[in-house]
Amino acid sequence: MNSIKHLASKTGKAIGEFKLIDEGDKILVGLSGGKDSWTLLHVLYHLKKKAPVNFDLYPVTVNPGFPGFITAQISEYIKKNLPDLNFTTESTNISEIIDKHITPGKSICSFCSRLRRGVLYRIAIENNFNKIALGHHADDFIETLLLNQFFNGRIKAMTPLLYSDNGKNTVIRPLCYVNEEKIIDFIKTTDFPITESKCPAREEDRNRVKIKNLLAELSHAFPGIKSSILSSISSLDTRHLMDSRYWDNKESK
Ligand code: SF4
Incomplete structure (x- = not known):
């Protein structure tokens, strides 16, 4: 099967299983300019042509204001190759906010992601986009699960479908079943202008890099391990965990 197929x-499997897209959806696609978001936009664009439901895509790039982050090439690519899409860029002072408010020991990336997500939420509400698609893939789900277990003492990963706390936004992650290596293979066959963030935190999220390396080593020894970890978060047996909120004493007898 070729890459795009x-x-x-x-992606179609995830959309069907988790009911991620409905008739008439106006979907903001978070386009950071990295490989994952380009892949997400391209795959959704491809699926839209033959989907049984009608939906529209609105790519949005949030410029965090880090030096060297250039959105012009993203805009040019879309104009040339996806001219029917209405593309927006939003300039922000996220980099300044991070400089002012980040405290030692806190993850810059999670702070930055929250700020960027807030901007996407606002843009979606202002433009009546009823869903926001993000390019998190299967490896992101797995790494987040392990990071939370290893460093935060929680069993928490990501969800393919998330309603914001105030109920005004719906986030979808249609690439949840796509392995990162498939995205890397796919990107090699495209001419997407990959925009790497020049932010100071690229090297900072060291724990995530270590988890990624650990998973690569383990996958070498146990080839099915990542798919097993991913399956585990959709197959909880809460009676055999230590969180009494989920115990059902009748059933556990
Ligand atoms: S790598 Fe940079 S741009 Fe990406 S989330 Fe971290 S701080 Fe933000």
Whole structure:
């Protein structure tokens, strides 16, 4: 199966299983300019052509204001290759906010992600986009689960479908079944202008890098391990955990 067919099949599976897209959806696609968000936009664009429901895509790039982050090439690419899409860039002072408010020991990336998500939420509400699609893939789900277990003492990963706390936004992650290596393979066959953030935190999220390396080592020894970890978060047996809120004494007898 070629790259795009594989990606479309995995993404279609997630959309169907988790009911991520409905008739008439106006979907803001978070386009950071990295490989994952370009892949997400491309796959959704591909699926839209033959989907049984009508939906519209609105790519949005949030410029965090880090030096060297250039949105012009993203805009040019869309104008040339996806001219029917209405593309927006939003300039922000996220980099300044991070400089002022980040405290030692706190993850810059999670602070930055929250700020960028807030901007996307606002843009979606202002433009009546009823869903926000983000490019998190299967490896992100797995790494987040392990990071939370290893460093935060929680069993918490990501969800393919998330309603914001105030109920005004819905986030979807249609690439949840796509492995990162498939995205890397796919990107090699495209001419997307990959925009790497020049932010100071690229090297900072060291724990995530270590988890990624650990998973690569483990996958070498146990080839199915990542898919097993991913399955585990959709197959909880809460009676056999230590969180009494989820115990059902009748059933556990
Ligand atoms: S790598 Fe940079 S741009 Fe990306 S989330 Fe971290 S701080 Fe933000």
